[in-house]
Amino acid sequence: xxxxxxxxxxxxxxxxxxxxxxxxxxxxxxxxxxxxxxxxxxxxxxxxxxxxxxxxxxxxxxxxxxxxxxxxxxxxxxxxxxxxxxxxxxxxxxxxxxxxxxxxxxxxxxxxxxxxxxxxxxxxxxxxxxxxxxxxxxxxxxxxxxxxxxxxxxxxxxxxxxxxxxxxxxxxxxxxxxxxxxxxxxxxxxxxxxxxxxxxxxxxxxxxxxxxxxxxxxxxxxxxxxxxxxxxxxxxxxxxxxxxxxxxxxxxxxxxxxxxxxxxxxxxxxxxxx
Numbered sequence: 001x002x003x004x005x006x007x008x009x010x011x012x013x014x015x016x017x018x019x020x021x022x023x024x025x026x027x028x029x030x031x032x033x034x035x036x037x038x039x040x041x042x043x044x045x046x047x048x049x050x051x052x053x054x055x056x057x058x059x060x061x062x063x064x065x066x067x068x069x070x071x072x073x074x075x076x077x078x079x080x081x082x083x084x085x086x087x088x089x090x091x092x093x094x095x096x097x098x099x100x101x102x103x104x105x106x107x108x109x110x111x112x113x114x115x116x117x118x119x120x121x122x123x124x125x126x127x128x129x130x131x132x133x134x135x136x137x138x139x140x141x142x143x144x145x146x147x148x149x150x151x152x153x154x155x156x157x158x159x160x161x162x163x164x165x166x167x168x169x170x171x172x173x174x175x176x177x178x179x180x181x182x183x184x185x186x187x188x189x190x191x192x193x194x195x196x197x198x199x200x201x202x203x204x205x206x207x208x209x210x211x212x213x214x215x216x217x218x219x220x221x222x223x224x225x226x227x228x229x230x231x232x233x234x235x236x237x238x239x240x241x242x243x244x245x246x247x248x249x250x251x252x253x254x255x256x257x258x259x260x261x262x263x264x265x266x267x268x269x270x271x272x273x274x
Contacts, residue, residue: 012086013053016079023114042067101137109254116250127206134213166212174200227256
């Protein structure tokens, strides 16, 4: 129980606390190392005992000790999700390279999703870092394959092909979507829809390239076509209550990616791709 649940959950929650720092600071071009954690409102330094993942939020009732400003509920959610993610990955892979590979990957998905919710865009370099780390793990797997005498279909070659496919596949639909949107705007005599002139953002293209590196080309296809159905629920809500057509899409791509990660083989068999 301790090794399989409590320990990975605790480590994951601590990582989640760091992810919250990244989510807040990276879009503002602030260092994620210094200064130490502080209240965004009053700038007071947060003491270590007020910075314990999950527990401190509950004890402080979601408020800053100094100025009593309410702390976003997302801080708690991110820590909980990351803790549960680490429990799942540890029990699936134990302390193998796959555990560290996917712990990094899904942690990055949490960061880009949260940033996209706030800004409807992400720093370009985040997906680039993801691609580089994914290729590093593929290279590591390739070394193991070579040591085992496997010389065909090396992981690094497959990862590079899947990277190109992820970019190309998504960019194709972006190209088609942008043409359709341009025609729609021309017919409606508008310059944009709520400031947007693209059907699919370049951040989504970069994201799917990263998915290709970590999970493969078939997963890119399944993820791409599952995500709209997940996003549909929020789209209806946003249209009715917020009167807005604009939604952050990366969270739904991330959810679709995780669903494909868990049930990908079953989905692929169902649609005849496996």
